[in-house]
Amino acid sequence: xxxxxxxxxxxxxxxxxxxxxxxxxxxxxxxxxxxxxxxxxxxxxxxxxxxxxxxxxxxxxxxxxxxxxxxxxxxxxxxxxxxxxxxxxxxxxxxxxxxxxxxxxxxxxxxxxxxxxxxxxxxxxxxxxxxxxxxxxxxxxxxxxxxxxxxxxxxxxxxxxxxxxxxxxxxxxxxxxxxxxxxxxxxxxxxxxxxxxxxxxxxxxxxxxxxxxxxxxxxxxxxxxxxxxxxxxxxxxxxxxxxxxxxxxxxxxxxxxxxxxxxxxxxxxxxxxxxxxxxxxxxxxxxxxxxxxxxxxxxxxxxxxxxxxxxxxxxxxxxxxxxxxxxxxxxxxxxxxxxxxxxxxxxxxxxxxxxxxxxxxxxxxxxxxxxxxxxxxxxxxxxxxxxxxxxxxxxxxxxxxxxxxxxxxxxxxxxxxxxxxxxxxxxxxxxxxxxxxxxxxxxxxxxxxxxxxxxxxxxxxxxxxxxxxxxxxxxxxxxxxxxxxxxxxxxxxxxxxxxxxxxxxxxxxxxxxxxxxxxxxxxxxxx
Amino acid sequence: xxxxxxxxxxxxxxxxxxxxxxxxxxxxxxxxxxxxxxxxxxxxxxxxxxxxxxxxxxxxxxxxxxxxxxxxxxxxxxxxxxxxxxxxxxxxxxxxxxxxxxxxxxxxxxxxxxxxxxxxxxxxxxxxxxxxxxxxxxxxxxxxxxxxxxxxxxxxxxxxxxxxxxxxxxxxxxxxxxxxxxxxxxxxxxxxxxxxxxxxxxxxxxxxxxxxxxxxxxxxxxxxxxxxxxxxxxxxxxxxxxxxxxxxxxxxxxxxxxxxxxxxxxxxxxxxxxxxxxxxxxxxxxxxxxxxxxxxxxxxxxxxxxxxxxxxxxxxxxxxxxxxxxxxxxxxxxxxxxxxxxxxxxxxxxxxxxxxxxxxxxxxxxxxxxxxxxxxxxxxxxxxxxxxxxxxxxxxxxxxxxxxxxxxxxxxxxxxxxxxxxxxxxxxxxxxxxxxxxxxxxxxxxxxx
Ligand SMILES: Cc1cc2nc3c(=O)[nH]c(=O)nc-3n(C[C@H](O)[C@H](O)[C@H](O)COP(=O)(O)OP(=O)(O)OC[C@H]3O[C@@H](n4cnc5c(N)ncnc54)[C@H](O)[C@@H]3O)c2cc1C
Ligand code: SF4
Ligand code: SF4
Numbered sequence: 001x002x003x004x005x006x007x008x009x010x011x012x013x014x015x016x017x018x019x020x021x022x023x024x025x026x027x028x029x030x031x032x033x034x035x036x037x038x039x040x041x042x043x044x045x046x047x048x049x050x051x052x053x054x055x056x057x058x059x060x061x062x063x064x065x066x067x068x069x070x071x072x073x074x075x076x077x078x079x080x081x082x083x084x085x086x087x088x089x090x091x092x093x094x095x096x097x098x099x100x101x102x103x104x105x106x107x108x109x110x111x112x113x114x115x116x117x118x119x120x121x122x123x124x125x126x127x128x129x130x131x132x133x134x135x136x137x138x139x140x141x142x143x144x145x146x147x148x149x150x151x152x153x154x155x156x157x158x159x160x161x162x163x164x165x166x167x168x169x170x171x172x173x174x175x176x177x178x179x180x181x182x183x184x185x186x187x188x189x190x191x192x193x194x195x196x197x198x199x200x201x202x203x204x205x206x207x208x209x210x211x212x213x214x215x216x217x218x219x220x221x222x223x224x225x226x227x228x229x230x231x232x233x234x235x236x237x238x239x240x241x242x243x244x245x246x247x248x249x250x251x252x253x254x255x256x257x258x259x260x261x262x263x264x265x266x267x268x269x270x271x272x273x274x275x276x277x278x279x280x281x282x283x284x285x286x287x288x289x290x291x292x293x294x295x296x297x298x299x300x301x302x303x304x305x306x307x308x309x310x311x312x313x314x315x316x317x318x319x320x321x322x323x324x325x326x327x328x329x330x331x332x333x334x335x336x337x338x339x340x341x342x343x344x345x346x347x348x349x350x351x352x353x354x355x356x357x358x359x360x361x362x363x364x365x366x367x368x369x370x371x372x373x374x375x376x377x378x379x380x381x382x383x384x385x386x387x388x389x390x391x392x393x394x395x396x397x398x399x400x401x402x403x404x405x406x407x408x409x410x411x412x413x414x415x416x417x418x419x420x421x422x423x424x425x426x427x428x429x430x431x432x433x434x435x436x437x438x439x440x441x442x443x444x445x446x447x448x449x450x451x452x453x454x455x456x457x458x459x460x461x462x463x464x465x466x467x468x469x470x471x472x473x474x475x476x477x478x479x480x481x482x483x484x485x486x487x488x489x490x491x492x493x494x495x496x497x498x499x500x501x502x503x504x505x506x507x508x509x510x511x512x513x514x515x516x517x518x519x520x521x522x523x524x525x526x527x
Numbered sequence: 528x529x530x531x532x533x534x535x536x537x538x539x540x541x542x543x544x545x546x547x548x549x550x551x552x553x554x555x556x557x558x559x560x561x562x563x564x565x566x567x568x569x570x571x572x573x574x575x576x577x578x579x580x581x582x583x584x585x586x587x588x589x590x591x592x593x594x595x596x597x598x599x600x601x602x603x604x605x606x607x608x609x610x611x612x613x614x615x616x617x618x619x620x621x622x623x624x625x626x627x628x629x630x631x632x633x634x635x636x637x638x639x640x641x642x643x644x645x646x647x648x649x650x651x652x653x654x655x656x657x658x659x660x661x662x663x664x665x666x667x668x669x670x671x672x673x674x675x676x677x678x679x680x681x682x683x684x685x686x687x688x689x690x691x692x693x694x695x696x697x698x699x700x701x702x703x704x705x706x707x708x709x710x711x712x713x714x715x716x717x718x719x720x721x722x723x724x725x726x727x728x729x730x731x732x733x734x735x736x737x738x739x740x741x742x743x744x745x746x747x748x749x750x751x752x753x754x755x756x757x758x759x760x761x762x763x764x765x766x767x768x769x770x771x772x773x774x775x776x777x778x779x780x781x782x783x784x785x786x787x788x789x790x791x792x793x794x795x796x797x798x799x800x801x802x803x804x805x806x807x808x809x810x811x812x813x814x815x816x817x818x819x820x821x822x823x824x825x826x827x828x829x830x831x832x833x834x835x836x837x838x839x840x841x842x843x844x845x846x847x848x849x850x851x852x853x854x855x856x857x858x859x860x861x862x863x864x865x866x867x868x869x870x871x872x873x874x875x876x877x878x879x880x881x882x883x884x885x886x887x888x889x890x891x892x893x894x895x896x897x898x899x900x901x902x903x904x905x906x907x908x909x910x911x912x913x914x915x916x917x918x919x920x921x922x923x924x925x926x927x928x929x930x931x932x933x934x935x936x937x938x939x940x941x942x943x944x945x946x947x948x949x950x951x952x953x954x955x956x957x958x959x960x961x962x963x964x965x966x967x968x969x970x971x972x973x974x975x976x
Contacts, residue, residue, distance in 0.1 A: 146724060148857030152691040156577035233857075235942040347588060446938055447913025449852050449861065451823045452538070453570035454583045467586055488940050490578075492854045494861055494910030497938050501969050511549070514913055516828040517845040518921070520835065 001139040008135025015128025020172075022125070023179060023186035027112030028063045034108050035059045042104065044094045049080035058105075066106055070185045073105055074098035102185035103208070115192050122193045126215075130222060137226045147233035149490050151459070159413075160339050166413035174410035181401040184208040201257040210257075216332060217249050223335035230338075236485045236498075240324055244331035252328045264294045270326050273306045274365040275427035277400060281392060282376050310427075311434045317500055318441025319431035320483020329420060332409065333461065334484060337417020341486065344416030344463035354423050354463070354480065361399055362429040368395050399424065418461040422480055432479030440500040441483065442507075443476035445469060447514035450495045456487035470495050473513035475506060530554045531837060532614065532624035534604050538823055539804025540630035541565045542830025543837070544597050550838040555596065558614065558622060560603040562654050564589060568632075569823055571657050572684045576691040581654070607779045609797050626837055629776070629787055629795075629802040630830075633769035633821055640676075640765075642738025647746040648763040651685045660688070663762040667694045672760040674698075674749040676735045677767030678705050680853050683718075685764045686727050687856050697728040697758050699735055699751065701767075711868050711891050713880045714905060718855050721887055725856050738763055769821055771806040784808050786819045791843040793833045801836075803829035803844075813846065815865050822851060848920040849903075850913060858887050863916035864903025866893040876902060879926070879957060881950045883908070890950065894926035901926045909946065910938035915972065927962055930954050934967040 035054065039045040053076035063069040077098045084092045096104070114121050144150045159165040179186050187208040194214050198206035206214075224245045231237035251270045260266050265287050273279040279302050288295035313321045323330045344350075368391050375381060375388040382388065408420030421428050435441060443466070450473070456466035462480045466487045469476045476487075476496070488496040511524045531547055533540040536559035544555050570584040592599050600622065606615040607627065614622045635650025637643045649659050664670035673689050675682050678700030686696045702708060705722060707715040722729045736752035748759045771786035782788040782796040786808030793801045804826035809818045816825075828846050835842040852861040867876060875897045882889035888908035894901050901924050904916060915936035919929055929936075933947045951964045 146857050151573075151576075151578040153577040155574075155580050234940065235944075236940045239942050444938075446910070447917065448824055448827075448850065449913055451569040451852075452567040452586045453573065454567060454579060454586065455570070455573060458579050458583045471586060485940060492859065493852045494859050494938060497910070497940060499941070502973065505973050511546075512831045513827070514917055515824060515847050515850050516831055517843075518847055520832060520842060520845070524831075 001143055004139050005136050008132045010132070011128050012132025012136060015125050015132055019125040019129065022189040024065045024067055026065060026110060026114045026189045028066070028069050028106060028109045029061070029111040030059045030105060030109040032059055038105065038108055044096070047080050047084070047092050047094050049083055050076055050094060053080060066186050066188055069106060070102040073102040077101050099183055099185050103188060106185050106188040107191060107205070110188060110192055114189050118192050118195055125193055126218060130218060133222045134225065137222070137229065140229045144229065150230055151490065154342060162343065162414055169413045170410060173412065174406055177406040177410050180208060180212055181405055187211060201254070202260040204260065213253050216328070217253050220245055220248055220331055220335045223338070227335055227338060231489065234489050237489060240485065241334065243325045244334060247326045248328050248331045265291050265298060267298050269301065272310055272427055273302060274362065274369065274430065275425060277365055277395060280369050280372050282372065285376060310431065314431050314434040315439050318439055318483050319428070319435045319481070320441070322431060323421060323428060323482035324484045329404065329408065329425065330482060333417040333421060337412045337461070340412045340417045341461040342416070342458050343414060344418060344422065344461050346457050346463050346465045350463055357423045358425065358429045361424050362426040364395060364399065365426040368392060416461055416463070418482070421482060422462050435481070436477060436479035440503060442499065442501070443481065443487065444497045444499055445473055445475055446495045446497065448473055448516070449493050451493055453492060455490040455492060456496060459486050459490045461486070466496070473510040475508050477507050528552070528554050529625045530556065530623065531626045531628065532622055533557045533628040533630055535559055535630035535632055535804070536562070536565045536599070537568065537630060537632045537804060537826065539826035539830045540628065542827045543628055543630070543803060543834050545595070546831055546834030547837055548595050548597060550834060556598040556600055556622065558600045558602055558604055558616070560601065563599065563601055566654070571654070572688050574657060575660060575688045605775055607776060607781065609780060609800060612799070625799065627800045628833065629800065629806060630804045631772045631806045633805040634772040635765055636768045636770045637765060638767065640735050640737060642740060642746065643765065645738055645740050645746045646744050647761060648738055648765060650765050651681050652769065664689060664692070664694055666692055670694050670761040672697065672758070673762040673764060674758055674760045675764040675766055677765065678702060679766060679768060682764070682766035683722070683855055685766055690725055690727060695728070697730060697760070698722065699730050699733045701732070701734050703732045707868055708870055709868055710905065711866065711878055711880065713882060714889060714891060714907060717882065717887055717889055717907065718858070721856055721858055769805065771808065771819065773806050792836055792841065793829055793844050801833055803833050816846070816849065824851070848917050858907050859910065860905070860907050861911055862903065862905045863911065863913065864893070864901070864920050866891055866903040866905045879954055881953050883946065888946065892926060892929065899925045899927065901929045912936045912938045912972070927960060930962050931965055932971065934964055935972050937967070
């Protein structure tokens with residue numbers, strides 16, 4: 001069994017190594033004909049300087065790896081644009097970002113082994129990764145022994161106790177997200193691997209976001225297998241994991257791609273505003289209003305989802321129905337992130353930071369959206385002296401990319417798996433208000449049974465000091481609780497139960513716990 | 528300002544301190560020797576097993592004490608000088624008090640076994656014991672086998688701890704079935720099976736004869752009294768119960784039995800000195816309870832009650848219905864009310880036992896044959912709601928009532944398989960009843976007695 005695990009690990013690492021090498025290898029050749037065609041289609045023929053520069057230094061030549069090709073494209077574009085800016089020939093400026101231009105050109109010019117062996121390359125990266133990971137995970141069915149909580153050694157192992165392996169994973173994830181958001185041209189080779197899949201779904205070749213979406217599903221599926229094994233005694237975990245997996249694969253991945261094939265707008269029906277922060281951006285509203293019936297339906301659905309469905313569901317079931325049953329960010333956190341859940345800080349200080357940050361982001365998101373809508377309807381570009389597009393770009397970069405992506409996932413191995421959900425997600429903040437003030441959901445504390453052991457707090461991914469409530473006999477009513485149910489699972493004394501019940505008695509501050517003198521309880525608790 | 532001094536920063540000492548602070552402005556000092564800050568003793572095992580770090584066992588952040596003006600003194604009290612109302616610490620310091628609370632907990636019992644003080648022989652009570660275990664049994668290369676002596680709750684925890692590092696364990700249990708002085712036969716039997724499932728070499732009806740030393744004074748083997756068998760080992764865990772940690776009070780004039788003798792107000796024979804938690808011994812036991820109650824919850828409850836007395840609202844320690852819980856490897860155990868083992872069973876007590884056909888799940892319900900009154904329940908592998916049983920006990924409900932409303936009491940996580948129908952069916956057939964279990968009702972759950 002151990003041998004299978006180790007072989008699996010090696011296979012996985014080989015797949016990962018090849019995947020990691022892809023951004024810097026491969027042959028690229030920009031053919032004259034395809035460059036001409038691109039220039040026409042993408043409308044950058046207007047920039048004679050750029051076309052000229054490209055003709056001189058790029059077109060017709062062969063490059064080994066994106067690092068050789070990309071700088072030539074980006075410099076050419078930047079030089080051309082700055083020249084036009086100086087000459088005030090604004091019409092000739094190309095507004096495509098340099099990195100995106102490199103991606104565009106790169107994607108069209110891949111040439112060589114990788115492009116001609118997409119299937120094989122897929123197998124050598126994704127395939128080996130999946131096979132290796134499963135070989136590593138499946139033996140646990142036997143190795144973990146009898147079913148029950150399996151947290152042995154978490155704090156004794158390097159990878160789950162912030163050792164060098166954890167730091168390595170941290171750097172890897174951060175680098176991956178930086179490439180994805182800020183240097184997508186280096187993801188070109190990755191896109192080739194999944195071209196066949198993308199073409200079979202939407203009919204289009206894959207972009208880097210397709211790579212991400214596909215990988216997201218693969219990672220979640222493999223890590224869900226791990227969840228199933230680890231928590232096989234806990235039906236709540238099994239059902240919940242199946243649910244997030246379903247919503248990710250079907251709603252976030254398949255349906256939007258198929259909609260594109262059917263000439264409909266790309267839309268994830270479960271992604272609610274304000275997590276889906278660009279829902280009300282001009283370009284999206286335009287696209288939706290120009291897409292006929294389905295566009296209109298999406299528009300109405302998006303608004304109803306946020307204003308009606310989300311709060312009503314939170315009233316009945318707590319915010320968990322979204323955060324740990326449906327949401328994609330939550331889904332990744334609950335699968336890939338599960339081995340790191342113990343790293344969320346439980347200090348009061350962190351709680352303070354959390355409240356400022358998450359509500360700050362919510363205010364930012366709402367303010368930005370109001371600006372956007374005002375701009376949209378009054379057709380101005382500035383509101384109160386601020387450029388709407390500037391604010392939108394700031395949000396997209398700082399919150400959408402850096403916070404939700406790079407920090408949100410990259411920081412898993414060090415700061416726990418819900419950094420984004422806890423400190424940043426504006427939707428979570430909104431759901432949290434409803435959960436805190438008007439919801440049937442609570443985690444019931446079982447009378448006086450708590451022994452203050454601290455397992456619940458340690459494994460709460462949201463950094464809630466669950467024990468602080470349980471040891472006082474109080475129910476846990478916290479806006480940030482995503483209802484993952486792990487505190488209840490790990491409690492060795494059966495103290496915690498997630499449940500939906502009447503509002504009355506939901507919040508029950510206590511000083512003296514059940515089991516003591518009834519008169520004393522009455523006297524102290526009634527005060 | 529009155530100065531309240533507490534010896535011992537365990538659950539009982541800390542509870543009394545917190546409540547006194549809530550009720551008053553008195554000066555509070557806790558003197559303790561084991562650790563700087565309060566930690567949860569019950570969680571020590573999880574540190575060795577790698578579920579948590581030691582800091583996670585501390586229920587309050589370090590700033591808590593200063594903020595609540597609870598002074599912490601680290602030191603060992605060697606003497607209580609009650610005529611002068613002061614404490615003497617080992618390092619020579621003196622602390623004057625107006626009221627003194629002794630909350631010094633327990634220490635592992637040793638019964639004068641030959642070799643009990645050898646290197647590699649230890650109990651499992653304190654933080655120091657935990658550190659020692661880390662030294663004695665870091666892995667299965669340097670500790671090729673461990674022998675645990677004494678089949679109680681701490682013994683089985685120690686076995687689980689060692690098994691988490693794949694260290695072979697031999698478990699000497701004096702009784703003929705695990706913990707059968709407390710658990711009824713069916714349950715005790717189930718736990719025996721579960722212990723074996725975890726590849727623990729369980730020896731029932733086996734006492735420790737002696738511990739043999741190697742040339743360096745380290746334990747090298749254990750001899751079983753009954754058979755004379757020599758079991759080679761690198762570590763011996765002595766977990767045959769605990770006894771009050773009160774040796775430093777021997778000549779203090781405070782009345783001692785096995786523990787510090789207290790009345791219902793938790794007062795000792797000496798004015799302004801009180802004792803609570805594991806180290807306190809009631810002159811006469813309360814109900815079915817033992818005179819010394821060495822569990823977490825009772826330490827806390829004594830603290831809650833004593834704080835009132837210290838703040839001028841004199842109050843007896845009057846615990847409600849008995850409850851307790853533990854975990855045997857993977858099996859959670861809860862108990863509400865009284866279910867005695869066959870050995871301790873009361874005259875009119877009768878048991879109804881149900882066990883799952885495959886899973887390690889079972890319950891035992893005790894009731895009074897004379898009036899059918901529900902007396903208590905033991906549950907293994909099913910979580911139950913404290914609130915419901917507490918109320919049924921207060922209301923002196925019949926066992927039939929409890930069976931009928933058993934669904935209200937289910938506390939397992941959502942989507943778990945529910946066994947009430949099966950349980951009640953067996954109850955009906957065994958006792959010739961015709962009870963239909965009722966649907967869970969929030970209204971009933973929330974009504975208070
Ligand atoms: C491994 C283990 C697991 C357990 N699990 C459970 C469980 O699951 N459920 C349950 O109900 N109970 C459990 N218990 C029992 C429970 O932990 C005790 O009943 C409880 O901790 C007693 O609390 P206390 O405050 O009375 O004493 P303690 O927690 O023992 O605290 C007393 C403190 O006083 C200090 N002290 C003693 N003498 C002096 C002195 N002279 N000067 C200064 N300081 C002194 C000691 O060093 C100690 O730190 C467990 C115990 C152990 C050891
Ligand atoms: S409190 Fe419990 S259910 Fe809520 S997020 Fe934390 S671990 Fe999950
Ligand atoms: S895990 Fe359970 S017993 Fe431990 S502190 Fe939390 S609620 Fe209490």
